[in-house]
Amino acid sequence: MSQVLVIESSARQQDSVSRQLTAEFVRQWQAAHPQDRVQLRDLAREPVPHLDADLLGGWMTPAEQQSPAEQAALQRSERLTAELLTADVLVLAAPMYNFAIPSTLKAWLDHVLRAGVTFKYTDKGAQGLLQGKRAFVLTARGGVYAGSAMDHQEPYLRQALGFIGIHDVQFVHAEGLNLGGEFAQQGLLKARQRLAELAPAA
Structure with a gap:
């Protein structure tokens, strides 16, 4: 049985x-792996604060010297990191905002990319x-950016995940969604076809 952690950021x-x-x-996934447990974290419903002095203090200040705010920030980071550590499979869902990932997803990454952990x-x-x-990684994009210099989603997420040791990463891009008509339909269809290939075979 595997643990699947899903991070929503739209x-x-x-x-x-x-x-x-x-x-x-x-x-x-559940049809193909009925014994697996899926945990969902929705960063829109429960936003993670951006990296600040309290979180840095929680990481770097000895426990007996931490302020209440630093202790709370550290506990939040510990909780988020524990979810990632116990997961066997990570699913990141991210729309493209201004050529990159949502700031809420970046804040989550800032909490779990931790030296020594x-x-x-x-x-x-x-x-x-x-x-x-x-x-x-499941993305939704208004234009068509895969493989172009304007795509700052996939390269960044590959580097961030690889930095913590996750190198087996599959991307599914739904592109051209704001171009209307056939572009949008084909973009979504291709993404759904890719999902149908990946989940049962994983």
Whole structure:
């Protein structure tokens, strides 16, 4: 039995394509892996604060010297990191906002990319500590950006996940959604076809 952690980051609840893709992925995954447990964290409903002095203090200040705010920030980071550590499969759902990921997803990453916990520094450089995990990234994009210099989603997420040891990463892009007509229909159809291939085979 595997633990699947799903991270939603779309600011929209209704009419969100990334949420539609997530729902389809989870249905297909559970049909293929009925014993697996799925945990959902919705960063729009429960936003994670951005990196601030309290969180930095919680990480860097000895426990007996931490302020209440630093303790609370550290506990939040510990909780989010524990969810990631216990997951076997990570699903990130992200619309493209201004060529990149939502700031809420960046804030989540800032809480879980932690030296000594999810990666460590060695004399040969940084080493990820989360080997053996898999990730699926489901994106929704108004235009067509895959493989172009304007795509700052996939390269960043590949680097961030690889930095903590997650190298088995599959991307599913629903592109051209704001171009209307055939472009939007084909973009969504291709994404759904890719989902149908990935979830049962994973």
